[in-house]
Amino acid sequence: MRTTSDLFEDLRIKLDDFIRQLEITVQNTVEEEKQRVEQEMSEKMKEIDEKQKKLDELEKKYNNTIVGNRVKLDIGGTLFSTTISTLTSQKNSFFSAMFSKDFGVKPEADGSYFIDREANDFSLILSRLRGEEVDKKMKSLSNERRERLFEDINYYCLQDTFSDYINPTCVQCVATLNSYDKIGLIIELNNDEIASCAGFADFTRDRTIKIWNTREGKCIATLISHTHNIYSLTKLRNRRFASGSLDKTIKIW
Numbered sequence: 001m002r003t004t005s006d007l008f009e010d011l012r013i014k015l016d017d018f019i020r021q022l023e024i025t026v027q028n029t030v031e032e033e034k035q036r037v038e039q040e041m042s043e044k045m046k047e048i049d050e051k052q053k054k055l056d057e058l059e060k061k062y063n064n065t066i067v068g069n070r071v072k073l074d075i076g077g078t079l080f081s082t083t084i085s086t087l088t089s090q091k092n093s094f095f096s097a098m099f100s101k102d103f104g105v106k107p108e109a110d111g112s113y114f115i116d117r118e119a120n121d122f123s124l125i126l127s128r129l130r131g132e133e134v135d136k137k138m139k140s141l142s143n144e145r146r147e148r149l150f151e152d153i154n155y156y157c158l159q160d161t162f163s164d165y166i167n168p169t170c171v172q173c174v175a176t177l178n179s180y181d182k183i184g185l186i187i188e189l190n191n192d193e194i195a196s197c198a199g200f201a202d203f204t205r206d207r208t209i210k211i212w213n214t215r216e217g218k219c220i221a222t223l224i225s226h227t228h229n230i231y232s233l234t235k236l237r238n239r240r241f242a243s244g245s246l247d248k249t250i251k252i253w
Contacts, residue, residue, distance in 0.1 A: 069083045069084050069085055070082075070083055070084075071083060071084055071087065071099075071113065072110075072111060072112040072113065073087075073112065073113050073115060074108065074112040074113065074114045074115070075114075075115045075117055075118075075119045075122055076115070076116065076117055076118045076119050077119075078119035078122070079112060080119075080122060080123070080126060082126055082129075082130075084099055086126070086129050086130055087099065087129060089129050089131075089161070090129070090157075090158055090160050090161045092157065093156060093157045093158050093160075093161075094155065094156040094157045094158070094231065095156065097229075097231070097246075098113075102246070103246065117152075117155065118148075120145070120148045120149065120152055121141065121145060121148070121149050121152070122152065124137050124138070124149065125149075125152060125153065125156065125158065128158075128161055128162060129158070129161060134165070135165065138165055154185065154186070155232065157185070157231075185197050185230070185231075185232070185233045186233075187233045187234070187235050187241060188235065189211070189235065189239065189241060190239060192213055192214055192215050193211060193212065193213060193214065193220075194211075194212050194214060195209055195210070195211055195212075195233055195241055195253075196209070196210050196212065196233075197209045197210070197230040197233060197243070198229070198230070207224075207226045207227065207228060207229060207230060207245070208222050208223060208224050209222070209223040209226075209230065209233070209243055209253070210222050210223070211223070223253060225251050226243065226245040226247050226249065226251065227245075227247040228245050228246035228247035229245060229246050230243050230244065230245045230246075231244055231245065231246060232244035236252070240252060240253060241253055
């Protein structure tokens with residue numbers, strides 16, 4: 001016959017089992033609820049992150065690119081802040097083409113537009129594009145810096161903007177070479193020869209390069225290879241030169 005102690009012991013065991021099962025059930029329920037809440041939180045955070053990214057992109061475009069006419073140029077690692085209207089104040093220039101639909105240039109991740117070229121005295125070029133007089137600044141430059149400035153002016157096709165500063169008034173014209181409706185780029189090949197192309201000055205027409213004999217004043221060769229406008233001519237060694245085009249090729253001649 002079972003005693004009262006036995007009954008209490010059985011009851012204690014059953015109670016312990018019940019409590020243990022209850023703890024397991026509660027723990028499982030809490031864990032499931034925790035996972036559900038974490039899943040919902042994760043989805044909400046992803047949604048918030050996506051919206052934040054879109055906001056950041058919009059803010060970056062507004063602050064750093066063309067929105068509001070503002071733009072940042074990264075020239076060889078040096079940043080310049082200006083406006084599209086300033087950069088494109090001269091038609092048929094490097095920048096007017098760069099920010100046209102035909103060029104299709106896109107900003108870097110930080111919103112700036114990168115140009116792989118030394119900055120040199122680009123701040124002076126920017127001042128002139130803003131309509132400022134730069135005569136004193138140019139006179140203060142050394143001959144070496146002035147030569148680099150003229151190279152940059154030719155590279156960016158800004159001859160018209162700097163016409164008052166790069167056209168001597170006491171030099172006599174010894175020859176007139178007629179070919180293009182407009183000439184954008186010219187480089188010296190040797191003492192008697194130069195190469196020229198329309199560049200951005202004639203944006204939809206001539207894609208040729210012409211070689212001239214400066215003594216005879218005649219075109220001695222017409223080079224046809226590029227399928228789009230030529231934006232750069234660079235003299236190389238051994239009487240060679242290179243041309244760069246919007247057809248995304250560089251030709252060595």
